[in-house]
Amino acid sequence: MVVARPLTEGELDRVFHALADATRRDILSRAIHGEESVSALSRHYSMSLPAVQKHVAVLERAALVTKKRRGREQIVHANGSMIAKAVALLDQYEALWIERADRIADVLAAADVLAPADEGERP
Amino acid sequence: MVVARPLTEGELDRVFHALADATRRDILSRAIHGEESVSALSRHYSMSLPAVQKHVAVLERAALVTKKRRGREQIVHANGSMIAKAVALLDQYEALWIERADRIADVLAAADVLAPADEGERP
DNA sequence: CCTCGCTACAACCATACGGTTGTAGATTAG
DNA sequence: CTAATCTACAACCGTATGGTTGTAGCGAGG
Numbered sequence: 001m002v003v004a005r006p007l008t009e010g011e012l013d014r015v016f017h018a019l020a021d022a023t024r025r026d027i028l029s030r031a032i033h034g035e036e037s038v039s040a041l042s043r044h045y046s047m048s049l050p051a052v053q054k055h056v057a058v059l060e061r062a063a064l065v066t067k068k069r070r071g072r073e074q075i076v077h078a079n080g081s082m083i084a085k086a087v088a089l090l091d092q093y094e095a096l097w098i099e100r101a102d103r104i105a106d107v108l109a110a111a112d113v114l115a116p117a118d119e120g121e122r123p
Numbered sequence: 124m125v126v127a128r129p130l131t132e133g134e135l136d137r138v139f140h141a142l143a144d145a146t147r148r149d150i151l152s153r154a155i156h157g158e159e160s161v162s163a164l165s166r167h168y169s170m171s172l173p174a175v176q177k178h179v180a181v182l183e184r185a186a187l188v189t190k191k192r193r194g195r196e197q198i199v200h201a202n203g204s205m206i207a208k209a210v211a212l213l214d215q216y217e218a219l220w221i222e223r224a225d226r227i228a229d230v231l232a233a234a235d236v237l238a239p240a241d242e243g244e245r246p
Numbered sequence: 247c248c249t250c251g252c253t254a255c256a257a258c259c260a261t262a263c264g265g266t267t268g269t270a271g272a273t274t275a276g
Numbered sequence: 277c278t279a280a281t282c283t284a285c286a287a288c289c290g291t292a293t294g295g296t297t298g299t300a301g302c303g304a305g306g
Contacts, residue, residue: 009145012142012143012145012148013143013144013145015143016139016140016142016143017139017140017143019135019139019143020135020136020138020139020140020142020143021136021294022132022135022136025135028216029216029219032216032219032220032223033219033223037252037253038252038253039251039252039253047294047295047296048295048296048297049252049253050253050254050255050295050296050297051294051295051296053253053254053255054293054294054295055294058293069303071252071303071304072251072252072253072302072303072304073251073252073253073303074252074253074254078220080217080220080221080224083213083216083217083220084217086213087210087213087214087216087217090206090209090210090213091210093151093152093155093206093210094203094206094207094210096152096155096156097155097201097203097206098203100155100156101203144264146264160282160283161282161283162281162282162283170264170265170266171265171266171267172282172283173265173266173267173283173284173285174264174265174266176283176284176285177263177264177265178264181263194273194274194282195272195273195274195281195282195283196273196281196282196283197282197283197284
């Protein structure tokens, strides 16, 4: 399995910033399920079309989404690989956390076993 | 295994916004690896201590991190469960994407089977 | 052609963000 | 007690964000 190039800091900034808004997450979700035009998307929300355009642009800058012309419409497509990369990063955080939790558990278990009188730190 | 309560929209906003900054991601990473005080953290970055305090506060509002007093220091701890929940959401997006990709692949495969004329792939 | 619908883009506004400095409250060290 | 350290919080500043309205460019249809 080919390991995807990890995201740069700037790309991560853009991806997480794009995800930090409920409207944009909803747009992403709709883009995943089916393909809608920008104006079709805008009809789902109680805000102006340009506002939705901007949200789509934010998702596009984060490469979570791409636009493709179809006639006079601009269809919004989701980009699964970018989502996968964000997942990969968060998985790393989680893995580190779990590893650390295990390490601490080990230390505590060892301390419990060794646990004689005092608390000596070995050089 | 108990399934954790999914995050509310507001919580997601805060989590992803917190992750949308390289400094905060670094602080989170350090909090996962070991436990450092706020001022200790601030020494890693070329910005003032109050700036780092604010970053920690953002992580804290997102519940990615908690602070616990130890003497006159405020130690920053990572909160693994919150990271896990963010992972869960992104996994959902990814799963939906993969499912949809499979569905499309099925449709295309069916079209291929129905297309009698030429280029037949034998099952 | 002309018109209509979808899109794009600029200008503007209020608010939030990320940083700074400065002041003040706790807590440990001496 | 005094001094030093860590923290908290307020005020301020420049810039970015998220929304609006208005204008203009394309593409399809009559």
